[in-house]
Amino acid sequence: MSGAATGSASLRPTQLLRRSRPLRALFTARLVSYAGDSLSLVALMLHVSETTGKALAVSLLLLVGDLAPSLLGPFSGALADRLNLRRLMVACELVQAAVMLVIVVTLPPLPVLLALVAIRATASQIFQPASRAAVPALVADRDLETANSTVGFGSNAAEAAGPLLAAALFPLVGLRGVLLVDAVSFLVSAVLLATLPSIPAVTQEGRQPSLLRQARSGIGYLLSVPTVRVIFLGFTAVVAFNGVDDVALLVLARDTFEVGSWAVGLLLGAVGVGLVAGYAMLSRWGTRASMPLLLIVGFGVSSLGNLLTGLAWAVAAAIALQGVRGLGLAAMDVASSTLLQRTVPPGMLGRVFGNLYGAIGVAAALSYLAGGVLLDVTSAPVTLVAAGVGGLVATGIVALRLPRAMRRKDGATTPAPTIEEIG
Template identity: 40%
Template sequence: MVEPSPASVAPAPRTRLLRGNPAFRALCASRAVSFVGDGITTTVLVVLAARQDGPVGVSLLLLANALPRLAGPLAGVLADRVPTRRLMMRCELASALVIGLIAATLPPLPILIPLVVLAGALATIRNPAGRSLVPVLVDAPDRAPANALFGLARTLQLAVGPGLGGLLAAGPGGIHTALAVDTATFTVSALLLTGLPVLEPTRDPAAVTGVWAEATAGLRYVVADRQVRTLILTLFVIVAFAGVDNVALVFLAGDQLAGGPAGYGLAASSFGLGMLLASVACTRFTRGRSSVALLVIAIASSGAGTVLTGLAPALAVALVAQLLAGAGNAGENIGYDTVIQNVVPRPMLGRVFGTLGTAAQLGAGFAYLAGGLSVHLVGARATFVLAGAGTLAVLLVLVPVLRHSPQPDPDCCAD
């Protein structure tokens, strides 16, 4: 193993999260700013593509943004072999360069698409790198609250980024101004990362081979380890079931429950509010508690909320059900991250998180295809009930495998 020198790395903090942990505070602040930038990026580039090429342009742009996220195992290799602060800072600065180039030129679609692919690839690399740092910077009992703070940062991508991007695109300077602000977010994020210690890979340099070989080794580890394999497969299934919410909700809330566009908007906001409230609650009440229990409760809440949405007799009931489903979704994110950080050795964390991200992306893609077909064949209500039942059924597989999950070693991920 490559051990960093005492002068280059601060010891893993033993104080409580943000207040007494400047390194973790810097990481959270950087990721929050970067996630807002990601939300602005998607919104503004969709507006640009729609103006230039209509619906076809928007579809191609979203596809270009999503495709690199399927390369999570390769991105995880970089997170495992490159010093984390250097890797994340370079990704943020490269993102600023890409978005700044788009802002200056507003290129046509044939040039815009490769730039969007590059931006998506940089985001794919940042994600496992940031998540793999949590067990290095915080105590083992604080991993769940720390991941909850990360969940709050991710929520900003959905709650703040799109609205801010839309307002900037509609204001003075239009898309040019919006993308200039977007460029600044990635630059600020890179500057915030200077608050991280220098963290070297915890591996023997002789073990470093090629990127493809190491990605293959990561996939072999996932396949061979029963707990990790089950976690990744069940996440794919959960996202594949729960993701139909994005397709079916507009038909249920807007049409069958007679809520119209406002009803659909309220239902979608209820889901987001549930995510926000659950993330806040987990920052306060999960310290030292079982991450497996958190994950099981979250999956049960997500499945129950989805079923109740399908059975809701009125819009008000559907709003409460969506609140429960959103809370479960946030808990799932926190639970999966924490369990993986507890059972996977640090030299493999980047590749496992990269694979986990790819599984989620594949599950979402499946949900978008299957959700539309299911709504067409059996209707929105039955689609929600089937999706919720499928989510709950995952517990029959997951619980027996994780029942004897080892407790985290406080020093297992420290440098």
């Protein structure tokens, strides 16, 4: 492996980044790109809100940036398994840079803006499974936990810093300037990714199957291998129950606790602080943990955090609980990525991650809709408790099924054959 280190012990995060130039390039590229993406999202939300005066328009902006690309998950994953990962990631960043430049120059009307945002988000959706599938080619197997935690730490820290950067840049450069910074961030990311070693697709002998057939085989593989299926369904179920938390927390702060905007910001930002702290902890000590146990604990803590937030007696307690919940979300991400990278063969890894991220996006959108209805007919505390209970039930099922699935012969040790291998 290109970035593999010598020796038998896993490396610390700083050591790994220092010794593995390819991982350092991927880490820095994601850091720059995610920071730019986060600050431009804030800018576009403010722009749409000010120019239309309608909350629905902002909701549509978020929806086309999340749900629409998620529906293409099977195909975005198939592209990652079909093409050279370095070239694919560079192309995705260049497409996003071009789209942002068009927006900067034209500041188009809402329908055109939504279409451009959808294109940019689709490129981002393709990039995600490709970047996850690339990690095992950049580091030694023993360093996967540390690598996943380190990359996750950088990405989430950048996303958390994005709104702060937007607030600082707006008075200086205005809307177009902030959007231009995002476009430049994609170009910088593309240059960094171009320095990665070539990561060619793992192809089968003979003529390559069609993209549709590869996408279908990815879904079939995901549902046929017990370990992968349990991780996929468990992760999706936990998100489907708990995805409503952002909306519920806003209502909880304003209607239940009746606090000001500063407290609302702290409550909504607490989970991000917990995420960054969780990634930092796991990048340092994650190799000592059992990944299946870490996954189950992550599911449980993230769900229990919402349940207890619904029972919280004060906004300070809710803020603390959401911070702890962020630790669980970091554990979910690192454990699921590491387990899948070690379970799934390289030629199928992109499709598995593509389907996972696509399903998570759809689950989050459904959670927004169902949770919004529940919020309207009940209250924020009831909604959060219901979300937490549902997530804990899903966690319990995963805790029962995952060990059994991993013991199956056709689980982690002998992956099921793909359609390409059969035909």
